[in-house]
Amino acid sequence: MENYEILETEPKGCYGVVHIVKHRKDRKTYAIKMIECMDEAIANQGLKESLILIGLDHPNICSYKEIFVAWDEEVSAMNVCMVMEYSSVGDLASYIQDKRQRKEKIREMVIKNFVGQMVDGLVFLQSKQVSHRNLKPTNILLLPDLSFAICDFVVPVFVSDEVKFKIRMKEYSKLWMSPEVLERLPNLKSDIWSTGCILLEMMTCSMVDENAFEQLIRIIRKDWKYMNFILEKLHVEKKYTVNLCNLVQLMLEPDPAVRTSVTALLDLQYVKESLVICGSWLSGKKKSPVGTEQVPFREGIDKLLEFMLVEIDVEEIQKIALKYIAYLLYESEVLESSERMVPVLISIMKHHKDCLELQARVCRILLKFAMKATEDSIEEGVLFSDTVINAILPIMESRQKFVELQQIICNLLMVLAGSEAAGKLIGMANGIQTIMRTLRIYIDNSHVCIPCCGALWSLVVIKENAQIAKSEGSLRFVLQVLEKHIQNGDVVESASAALWALSLHESLNDEQLEDITLLLIEAFELHLRKETIVKNICFALASLIRMSELVAFRILVPENNRDGLALIIQSYHKHFTDPEVVQDICMVFLELVQYEDVLPELLSQKLDVTLNSIKIKFASNEDILILVDSTLSKLQTIGSSPQDEDVDSNVVSI
Incomplete structure (x- = not known):
């Protein structure tokens, strides 16, 4: 043991402790497993049997540097010491x-x-x-x-x-x-x-x-x-x-x-x-070329990035380095170095245009960076710049046949689109047209449809992008997505949000309004328990009701045994503990009462009872109370009809 400096001791192993050590000469780190043997004969037999491990030379077998027997004076016992490879990455x-x-x-x-x-x-x-x-x-x-x-x-x-x-x-x-x-x-x-x-x-x-x-x-x-x-x-x-x-x-x-x-x-x-x-x-395939083991994994991110640029022509080195970066993505050092790393990643992606695997790995890393930046409310910097956007859109365009890469880039665009500045850049770089081409090709693939619709939802908030989406017929295709995948809750959540955002910028005829409303009600019934879907569909329905009284009647008049109003009231009873959902439901109620012709039907279905129940439960929520009071005020106007006024006047004259 005199050749080794003990760095730490782990309570690992069934037969003894494991020391993490550094060799005093080669300065490399090893793990020494020490197996305590009270019987010297067993220690010698163990040493003999262990020696075969020295000869196990294989990349997927831990290498053993040496195996020896040492006397432990404290416990008066022999220890079989097995010096083996150590990895700082873990197990x-x-x-x-x-x-x-x-x-x-x-x-x-x-x-x-x-x-x-x-x-x-x-x-x-x-x-x-x-x-x-x-x-x-x-x-x-x-x-x-x-x-x-x-x-x-x-x-x-x-x-x-x-x-x-x-x-x-x-x-x-x-x-x-x-x-x-x-x-x-x-x-x-x-x-x-x-x-x-x-x-x-x-x-x-x-x-x-x-x-x-x-x-x-x-x-x-x-x-x-x-x-x-x-x-x-x-x-x-x-x-x-x-x-x-x-x-x-x-x-x-x-x-x-x-x-x-x-x-x-x-x-x-x-x-x-x-x-x-x-x-x-x-x-029968060749292994990685000699030289890839020289990648400086342990010398910090900056050294690794420098090495990647120096060896930018060597595809295998880039693959291994990217694999390592992907593994360490949740380490603070890697996340904090994103501003330095992104330009290197883009350079590698551009340099290896023909390597699908490299492009996919880079895009996955960029997606992780973007998700972390969004989580930390960081929506600026090189990640959200035209450097990234102008690099990934051409790849998305040229690699239409590769569904996994399309899915990764669509997800990346969806996250980037959450930044208004990046959203404008995506629009100017023909990003919406590219997203729509992908959506048309993969309309049957739910994994692609989800991020495509999610990206559209964020992008069309910007007026110029909304006009592009309109010219691309985005609303029609999103409706097709919703219809094809109506059983899939994740698709419905994304598509209904996109539908709401797109409908704000469209001039729809009565037939379109009716079809959209019926589809939303069907989706509403299928996914009544999912809060985000209820919220998104309520937003969409409120916007559509505002456009036409026909939508209000279509919600109130049962179709295919689906009573729209009853479903909305039912959703309140399922989500009455979530103020955000309740507020969105109340928004639909307020839009419905804007049309006098529907008020009798609303009263007949006892909407006022539901509203009073909400008012009592959310007495301290000012936003909900404003919506409820406004809706009840409209409903109460139906209480005074012309016929009632005539009866009242006759009574007074008598």
Whole structure:
């Protein structure tokens, strides 16, 4: 240990502590796992068995620098010391935990990359007749280039004693262990089960916490068929592919004799694709060129940006550097450097016009920056300038066939359009025409329609943009989007907002007004429980009522068994605890009472009772009270009809 300087000590590992150390000569940082052995014979046997780890030379296997035995005078025991690779980036467990706290789904592309690297590593281990036996997220390092490396191997002699095994191995640590390892009968298929558990945790992290996941694994151990329900839920709700779900099911077969093997995995199409993505030699594709390991990941953002510009011609270096930046996007250092980083990103995107992958990665990073800037109420600077807008719109125009890139850029435009200055720049750069072309092409794709409509909603607030949108027939296409995706709440939310904004600038005939109103009422009924949809549709209906009395009658007269007024009143009872929603509902009521011919129908449906109920509940809300009092005042005028006045005069004369 005299060659190492201890930096910190982690309470990690089942068999002893882990020291984070710096080598006094090469000044590199390592992790030293120290396994305490009271018996010298076991220590020597452990040293002998561990030496095979020194020869494990593979990019997805943690490299071991040296393994030695040291005497600990304090406890009078031998320690087997295993000096292994250390990564400041962290491990897979910390990555999963971060996603879990954010309730953020891990993208399947990340999982697919992980699958490829794990299979590559397991094939290598099998060729060496080595089994890990304790694969879990904490034993998988995230390396600086964001590849994965299996670490912290279990040495057989240290699990040979059943009593010590039970004492040393905490219950939670056994969670990812295969059934046969728990029975201390490991084989080369044991790591397949553990990998399946890790994949399942990655897929479920946005849905369940650690305790719920632990319970889930325990249920699966007892009832394997329960996994069908979980995987179906992940496929439907989280949109993970059937092939990924099938892979997990194959890996989590409890009987090792039936469970798939590593070699059998290589025949699966999903695994073949994963190997290609991660650049495994097993796929027959070339790996990243020599030199990419020189990317200065640990020298700070400025050094990294400088290196990216110097090596701007090397596509692979740019991919790895962008991958690293994307991983660190939530770090304060990266977010604070956006003004310095954005020009570099734009330069890379322009320099590699033919590389779709690079363009997509840059746009994802720009989108993250824009979302963070909006969250922090920063709507100025290079991100919201023509530098970015004039770079992304031509790509959107030229890459019409690539739906994922279109989706990313549409989302980016939607966020940027929240800035009035950026909104004007987008309009001047033919951004609305480009958005509309994308919307026409992908009108059946809900993931594209949502940001397109969202961008239009923000953009048409500007008068000049509204005129462009009008000339592009935007309202008609947004109506088609709403009609096609009326069951999809996210599309309805976005499209109804765009519809409201666009309708303010359109001259609509009676037929158009009727069609729009009926469509909005149908959407209202389908998504009555979602506050944002209720708000958006109320805004749209209020604007349409203001345009024509026909809209008011269409709301009041049931069509296809849909009573518009009854639905609006019903929405109040569902959202009576949300003052903002109630205020928007009251705005619709106020617009309705502007037409005298509809007042009797409103009274017959006891709108005044609903209004008085709102008045009592929101007695301290001045904005709502003004709307309610104005509406009630209009309703009360119907109480004095000419016939009533004649009767009253006769009574007076008598």
